[in-house]
Amino acid sequence: MPVIQHIMMRRKLAVYLPISAMLSVIAGAILYGRDMSLSGGEWRRSPMGMGMTLGAAAAIIAVILGMGIGAPATKKLSAASLPGTTPLSDDERVRLGKRAALGSTTSMTFLLVATVAMAIARYL
Numbered sequence: 001m002p003v004i005q006h007i008m009m010r011r012k013l014a015v016y017l018p019i020s021a022m023l024s025v026i027a028g029a030i031l032y033g034r035d036m037s038l039s040g041g042e043w044r045r046s047p048m049g050m051g052m053t054l055g056a057a058a059a060i061i062a063v064i065l066g067m068g069i070g071a072p073a074t075k076k077l078s079a080a081s082l083p084g085t086t087p088l089s090d091d092e093r094v095r096l097g098k099r100a101a102l103g104s105t106t107s108m109t110f111l112l113v114a115t116v117a118m119a120i121a122r123y124l
């Protein structure tokens with residue numbers, strides 16, 4: 001069994017990654033709400049608040065795209081390679097591969113935007 005397949009299927013990394021993504025988004029929303037309540041809403045209109053808002057929106061979009069597009073396609077691809085399952089046709093394998101690549105590429109792009117926006121927000 002290849003290493004990545006072992007990590008994703010046997011060690012259940014595919015279960016833990018979405019959970020950690022959702023916990024990160026929830027923690028960020030709590031911190032964002034706390035900053036908003038302490039400043040009476042003025043923080044959001046500051047340059048730092050706008051940078052954090054842009055980063056938060058990009059991170060939420062990245063999680064939605066990753067969990068909505070990439071994860072289901074990857075799950076179908078990896079499940080089809082297990083013994084005792086119905087094999088996929090070549091066309092379906094290619095289609096799922098392209099969908100998984102699209103999901104991971106777009107979510108990584110939005111994560112990069114989120115990281116850069118939040119990193120430079122302090123200096124705006």
